[in-house]
Amino acid sequence: MGEFSNIKSLKQREKALQDNCEMLEKRMVEYRKVLPLLQRIQCMRIGVDKLLVFSVAVNEKAETYNMLISATAYRVIDDIENYxxxxxxxxxxSRLAVQIYGMKRICATRKQSDNDAA
Structure with a gap:
């Protein structure tokens, strides 16, 4: 009787391990799909910290404007580009304002020189 109980326990454990393997294989298939994208992101030196900030911005905007996450992600990217x-x-x-100021100073100095000469 003890042997039968032990065999039953082993079969249950084997079934649980097989189920676990199937679940892990399914996850692996999904992760393989996104791995190339993750490698590209890593090559661009975009870290988890920046991705988390982007994720928070997308989620907040999606919630605020009641938008789909995918559409919101593009909108946030567009907002960043516009910014x-x-x-x-x-x-x-600012650079042009400095140039204009410099030109006005030069013109004012030249005008003053012309007035003094006259």
Whole structure:
């Protein structure tokens, strides 16, 4: 009787291990699908910290505007690109303002020299 109980226990354990193997194989198939993308992200030196920030931004925006996550991800990327573009334009405006100021100073000095000469 003890032997039968032991065999039954071993068969249950074997079944549990087989089920576990099947589950792990299914996971492995799914992970293989995303592995190339993860390798590209790693090559771009994008770490988990940056991905978490992006994920939080997407989730917050999706919740706020009641949007699908996939659509929201593209919107957040677009927002980032626009922010960078605006930042670049602000730098250009600042650079041009300095040039204009310099040109006005040069013109004012030249005008003063012309007035003094006259």
């Amino acid at each position: 960078n573009r605006i930042g670049g334009l602000k730098k250009e405006i």
